[in-house]
Amino acid sequence: MTKFVIQGGTPLRGVVSASGAKNAILPMLAASVMASSPCVFHSAPHLSDVSTMVKILERMGAKVERGGLNGSTLYVDPTSLNSHVVDELLMRQVRSSIFLMGPLLGRMKKAQVSYPGGCDIGQRPIDLHIKGLKALGAHFVEEHGHILAERTKWQGADIHLDIPSVGATENIMMGACLADGVTIIRNAAKEPEIVDLQSFLNAMGAKIRGAGTDVIRIEGVKSLHGAEYTVMPDRIEVGTLMIAAVMTRGDVLIENAVVEHVQAAIAKLREVGALITVNGEGVRVRGVERPRPTDVKTLPYPGFPTDMQPQMMALLSIADGTSVITETIFDSRFKQAEELSRMGARIRNEGRTAIIKGVPKLSGALVEATDLRSGASLVIAGLAAEGQTVVGGIRNVDRGYEKFEVKLRSLGADVVRVASEQTG
Numbered sequence: 001m002t003k004f005v006i007q008g009g010t011p012l013r014g015v016v017s018a019s020g021a022k023n024a025i026l027p028m029l030a031a032s033v034m035a036s037s038p039c040v041f042h043s044a045p046h047l048s049d050v051s052t053m054v055k056i057l058e059r060m061g062a063k064v065e066r067g068g069l070n071g072s073t074l075y076v077d078p079t080s081l082n083s084h085v086v087d088e089l090l091m092r093q094v095r096s097s098i099f100l101m102g103p104l105l106g107r108m109k110k111a112q113v114s115y116p117g118g119c120d121i122g123q124r125p126i127d128l129h130i131k132g133l134k135a136l137g138a139h140f141v142e143e144h145g146h147i148l149a150e151r152t153k154w155q156g157a158d159i160h161l162d163i164p165s166v167g168a169t170e171n172i173m174m175g176a177c178l179a180d181g182v183t184i185i186r187n188a189a190k191e192p193e194i195v196d197l198q199s200f201l202n203a204m205g206a207k208i209r210g211a212g213t214d215v216i217r218i219e220g221v222k223s224l225h226g227a228e229y230t231v232m233p234d235r236i237e238v239g240t241l242m243i244a245a246v247m248t249r250g251d252v253l254i255e256n257a258v259v260e261h262v263q264a265a266i267a268k269l270r271e272v273g274a275l276i277t278v279n280g281e282g283v284r285v286r287g288v289e290r291p292r293p294t295d296v297k298t299l300p301y302p303g304f305p306t307d308m309q310p311q312m313m314a315l316l317s318i319a320d321g322t323s324v325i326t327e328t329i330f331d332s333r334f335k336q337a338e339e340l341s342r343m344g345a346r347i348r349n350e351g352r353t354a355i356i357k358g359v360p361k362l363s364g365a366l367v368e369a370t371d372l373r374s375g376a377s378l379v380i381a382g383l384a385a386e387g388q389t390v391v392g393g394i395r396n397v398d399r400g401y402e403k404f405e406v407k408l409r410s411l412g413a414d415v416v417r418v419a420s421e422q423t424g
């Protein structure tokens, strides 16, 4: 197993750029199966989740290649697609494979998927995805752990989501592109990745408007062609780097940050005392001697993102007082608390609430990443801790952070990637 060995205590200083957004490129790769000609994605991050989605597309007959500067361009040719079946083993590795249902129903009139895997952060139902695609005309059969969806007619519909689910919004939006007539998605999720997906789909010839608001309108078209697109910067990586800068009392400029996408993080970090200046070239973040405590409640965008909750927990564990975190999106996203406690943090979980009594310093320890964002929170805690921290399970971090240790080292951090002795 790969791990990071971190010597804490060095303030992060310098200029860094975020990679392309994981949660934008993944639905776009799913959408590409609907294209009648090749697609090109620039700023396509080297992430294991992206590699898994690429393997899924290749198993279905698509041809995918990497090229461009530092291999940051993905060329996807879906014209040789010859299957509607999503590889079960690969699907268990990455949740976003569920995004293929809508596009496959649109293009192939059927889709076979299994229940998706993904992070270990609690219940990950897909009932809203299924409800929305049923409204468009899909029929679902479950057998032997597989879900087979088929459709004859594919008709626009007026769909209200019980929860503003990011994935369900994206799945329905993609499927509706090739439906007859108009689809309205109400109580849609408003995340920036959905706006990016709308832009990509419209570049393919779709007719969508309203992404970023809670009502999205999709006018079905007969076909979609390929498109060339540059993926938006990853706002969660930006937020993670911002928190790392504050936690290490550093001074970091994240030069390609889209300020609008990280307003909730900017507000929260100013509450704890960070000095944040925004200008045309991104976000500059300066840390403080010791952060003040504050309360955090995760909410759908534009609220404070759940994907930055574990990182915020690390920061608040060294605040000068008691903070309360309320996680409203997922029912088991405090796994990092136990690992942070090994470093001296004082955190008490009560259901979806965590009470954090700040301590002056964390101490280095052996800790284990259980999912992507809890892994990131342990890495940044190690950067600020006294002594050496070894973070195991780094494969989780590699799912969503491109060359994380390289970026951190470029800012002065003492972090080394170590492949473990035992193989496998």
Ligand code: EPZ
Pocket: 022, 023, 026, 095, 096, 119, 123, 124, 125, 126, 127, 128, 129, 130, 163, 164, 165, 166, 167, 168, 189, 306, 307, 329, 330, 331, 372, 373, 400
């Ligand atoms: C996306 O997951 C992101 N993943 C997650 O990022 C992110 O945490 C989440 O949105 C919320 O912002 C990708 O985009 C690949 P949801 P998704 O559907 O679509 C419930 C990361 O770290 N729900 O918005 O799965 C669900 O249980 C990952 O990058 C249903 O009840 O999230 C949850 O409580 C982690 N039924 C809530 O909605 C459904 O059919 C929000 O989930 C679907 C979801």
